[in-house]
Amino acid sequence: xxxxxxxxFFFAGAAFSFALVKAMQLSGMLTPYWQLVLDQALIIVIxxxxxxxxxxxxxxFSLGHAAFYGLGAxxxxxxxxxxxxxxxxxxxxxxxxxxxxAGLVALLIGMPIxxxxxxxxxxxxxxxxxxxxxxxxxxxxxxxxxxxxxxxSGTPQVADFDLIFILTLIVILLVxxxxxxxYGRACTSIREDEIAADVMGIDTTxxxxxxxxxxxxxxxLAGGIYAHRYPFLHPASFDFLKSFDFLLIxxxxxLGSMTxxxxxxxxxxxxxxxxxxxxxxxxxxxxxxxxxxxxVVSIIVRPQGLFSGKELRLLVPDHLKMVTGKEHTHAGSxx
Amino acid sequence: xxxxxxxxxxxxxxxLMYALIALGYTMVYGVVQLINFAHGDVFMVGAFLGYFGxxxxxxxxxVAILTAMVACxxxxxIIERVAYRPLRYAPKIAALISAIGVSLFLxxxxxxxxxxGPNYRVVPRPFPEVQWNIxxxxxxxxxxIVFVVVxxxxxxxxxxxxxxxxxxxxxxxxxxxxxxxxxxxxxxxTISITFAIGSAFAALGGVLYAIxxxxxxxxMGIMPGLKAFTAAVLGGIGIIPGAVLGALIMGQVEILxxxxxxxxxxxxxxxxxxxxxxxxxxxxxxxxTETEKV
Numbered sequence: 030x031x032x033x034x035x036x037x038f039f040f041a042g043a044a045f046s047f048a049l050v051k052a053m054q055l056s057g058m059l060t061p062y063w064q065l066v067l068d069q070a071l072i073i074v075i076x077x078x079x080x081x082x083x084x085x086x087x088x089x090f091s092l093g094h095a096a097f098y099g100l101g102a103x104x105x106x107x108x109x110x111x112x113x114x115x116x117x118x119x120x121x122x123x124x125x126x127x128x129x130x131a132g133l134v135a136l137l138i139g140m141p142i143x144x145x146x147x148x149x150x151x152x153x154x155x156x157x158x159x160x161x162x163x164x165x166x167x168x169x170x171x172x173x174x175x176x177x178x179x180x181x182s183g184t185p186q187v188a189d190f191d192l193i194f195i196l197t198l199i200v201i202l203l204v205x206x207x208x209x210x211x212y213g214r215a216c217t218s219i220r221e222d223e224i225a226a227d228v229m230g231i232d233t234t235x236x237x238x239x240x241x242x243x244x245x246x247x248x249x250l251a252g253g254i255y256a257h258r259y260p261f262l263h264p265a266s267f268d269f270l271k272s273f274d275f276l277l278i279x280x281x282x283x284l285g286s287m288t289x290x291x292x293x294x295x296x297x298x299x300x301x302x303x304x305x306x307x308x309x310x311x312x313x314x315x316x317x318x319x320x321x322x323x324x325v326v327s328i329i330v331r332p333q334g335l336f337s338g339k340e341l342r343l344l345v346p347d348h349l350k351m352v353t354g355k356e357h358t359h360a361g362s363x364x
Numbered sequence: 365x366x367x368x369x370x371x372x373x374x375x376x377x378x379x380l381m382y383a384l385i386a387l388g389y390t391m392v393y394g395v396v397q398l399i400n401f402a403h404g405d406v407f408m409v410g411a412f413l414g415y416f417g418x419x420x421x422x423x424x425x426x427v428a429i430l431t432a433m434v435a436c437x438x439x440x441x442i443i444e445r446v447a448y449r450p451l452r453y454a455p456k457i458a459a460l461i462s463a464i465g466v467s468l469f470l471x472x473x474x475x476x477x478x479x480x481g482p483n484y485r486v487v488p489r490p491f492p493e494v495q496w497n498i499x500x501x502x503x504x505x506x507x508x509i510v511f512v513v514v515x516x517x518x519x520x521x522x523x524x525x526x527x528x529x530x531x532x533x534x535x536x537x538x539x540x541x542x543x544x545x546x547x548x549x550x551x552x553x554t555i556s557i558t559f560a561i562g563s564a565f566a567a568l569g570g571v572l573y574a575i576x577x578x579x580x581x582x583x584m585g586i587m588p589g590l591k592a593f594t595a596a597v598l599g600g601i602g603i604i605p606g607a608v609l610g611a612l613i614m615g616q617v618e619i620l621x622x623x624x625x626x627x628x629x630x631x632x633x634x635x636x637x638x639x640x641x642x643x644x645x646x647x648x649x650x651x652x653t654e655t656e657k658v
Contacts, residue, residue: 090457142639145646147456148399152597153642155590156635163632269590273464280461314482317472324465325447332454 038343043198050190063302068190068258070298071197072251074291077278078204079247081290085279086208087240088220090147093154094248094275096161099267100134101127101249103165106184106256107174115185124196124253131249132242139241143234158269165264180263188257196254200247201344204287207243209346216240217285248275281327283334288341369501371623372616377507377576379615380514384569385592386599386607387521388440388562394538394602395558397456401463402443403566404589405470408582410436410567411574412480418490425490429571433564440563441556449552474582487578506576513572517565518608524561525604534558538602587631591618594638600648609649613637 050067053059059067080094105127113119142153169177176182207213215236218226227233256262278297282289300323304316385407392400410432417428447466451459475482494505525531533554536544545551573588574580595614599606617637621630641649 141643145642148601149597149642149646149648151399152594153639156594156638159590159635160632163628167628277461277464280457284455284457314472314476318469318476321465321467321469321472325462325469328458328461328465329447329450332451332458 033346035343035345039202042343047194050194054190064190065258066298066302068188068193069255070295071193072255072258073274073278073298074197074294075200075254076248076251077275077282077290077294078200078287079244079251080275080279081244081282081287082204082207082216082240082247083244084276085282085284085286085290086213086220087216087237088223089143089237089241090151091154091241091244092151092269092272092276093156093158093161094245095267095269095271096158097131097135097245097248098252098255098271098275099161099165099262099264101131101252102256102262102267103168103175103181103252104130104249105253106181106262107172109185109187109257110181110183111174113185115187117187120185120187120257124250124257127253127256128246128250131252132246135242135245136238139238139245140234143237143241155269155272158272162264162268165267176262178264180261182261184256184260184262186257186260188254193254193258196250200250201287201291204247205344205346208287212236212239220285277324281324281331281334283337283339285338286334286336286340287344288339289334289336293335366500367623371619373501373503373507375616375619376612377510377615378619379612380510381569381573381576382588382592382595382614383608383611384514384517384565384572385588386596386611387604388566389593390596390599390601390604390607391534391558391562393596394604395534395555396448396452396459398448398459399463399593400448400559400562401460401589401593402447402466402470403562404585404587404592405467405474406436406440406443406563406585407566407570407573407589407592408474408580408585409439409470410563410570411580411584412474412570412582413567414571415485415487415574415580419488429568432567432571436567436570437560437564440559440566444556444559449555471582471585480582482582484579484581487574487580489578490575510572510576513568517568521561521565521604530554530557591634594635597648598638598641600651603648603650606648606650 050059054064076094076098079097080091083089083091083094105123108123108126109119113123138157142150142157145153165175166178168175174181208217215226215231216239218229218231219233219236223233252267274297278293279290281297282291282293301316301320304319305313308316308319385403388403388406389400392398392403413432413435414428417423417431418425421428423431443466447462448459451462474480491505496503496505525534533544533549534557536547536549537551537554537558541551544554569588570585591614592611595610596607597610598613599608599610601607614634617634618630621627621633625633645651
């Protein structure tokens, strides 16, 4: 197999980042605490790429992304808690199960509600997220393993940085290949103008559902990894505020840009932790205030997002000319 | 039967309060097509200011309510100026993110110790609660007050929108900003007025809520705000009677679910009904379907 140039640089960049992290681990610069933050950032990258497919590339305004993240986390976590004993094979199977459950639920809910437009779709998915949260809070009545409103613990913590890094890499490649495939093009055309896409013979329903299922399955996968990295799952971690997190990462990064989503996801997770350190114990109450101010100021300064529609070269397959170089100013919520 | 009717009354009380908040959402949406996520937090600020007014500063109740309404109207105008106006011609999603930011700002800023503080506060009753027995049905004076006040405000709003020049300007801006500007309407002022009225209504809703369910804290606005917004969508966002209808349905669903099924299920069932309604009528109960042009 001949490796194309950009793909080669992609892997070279990945190997370099991996080596850098390892070197920082060995030299003690990366404390276990910051390692945890880095792992969290990579998990968020996976979930945010899912929303990027749904909203950034297909233009379907979803405010319920965290629900699928939670479905994946609870499914994978509960399976491994009951059947797995730190067995690696079982870990991967449970991740797949988490992604599959999230994807399946997305298929069932997506087929009817993706007919809704813009804000109406947003509020319907938000409502779905709240229904899932109520389900998580009462899940222990059906399956005591799930812990209900008090949260669930006991999942074997087998996901380490190496595994998470490799999984993130696989997901980035997968999303890249999807975005630049015929399917991805069809999705982008739906974002730009759904009616025109329909007229051009694109089965819009099929592609919207496909993007939604794929994006939600990625959220489920991210959730599954989360369950194996953080010992405690709680319904409140997967409610609509968490969905806003994914949304603002995708929007601040720039709709229709994988680069933007990845950079913003990592930046955002680190920003929150850096704020904790910078503010110190005396001003910790100000963290939420400053977080909110940064959010408002950055969106006012750059309403089209950090990388609106632009992509780093190494994320673009070689055989394609750069078609995404133009800055979008109106990649709006599909209406 | 009496029990059922009493629950319906409770649902009516809650629904009318949701209506006060939903009106602000629907008016702002009608005029600038923005989901003002910070609206629920303006409601919270209103509840706190009302509480401080009559319980801490010792103002008479109507004065306290008026103070809260004026202050929140001002707050609404400032929010629009600072966070939404710079984004009026940006993608819609940018303004929504800004709204989420403002919402978080109000919540966390209010939680600071020198502002409202992070704790729950118990609101003392400004007047004793009285239960009247009307035809075997127990009705409290708070329910009557909520009913009268909300009805009065609804009539006032109806007059304002359909009988005054300001109302006509609002309706014009809702149809088309640019055409309104060409017709000599000051679009910026009209939008500010819309935010002021919506926020004042939310503040009134907040004070009534604090009197009826006497416990307040800086994050209390999230759920009522979300429910009221859902109510506005349920009725057809941008349509004022729709907001009231949606709010009344939400109130009934919530109270009846709590009473007859389980109080834990009430949010789930309320939102399940929303999704079902949207599937049948994608623009809400009273929403018009617009034909789309390519």
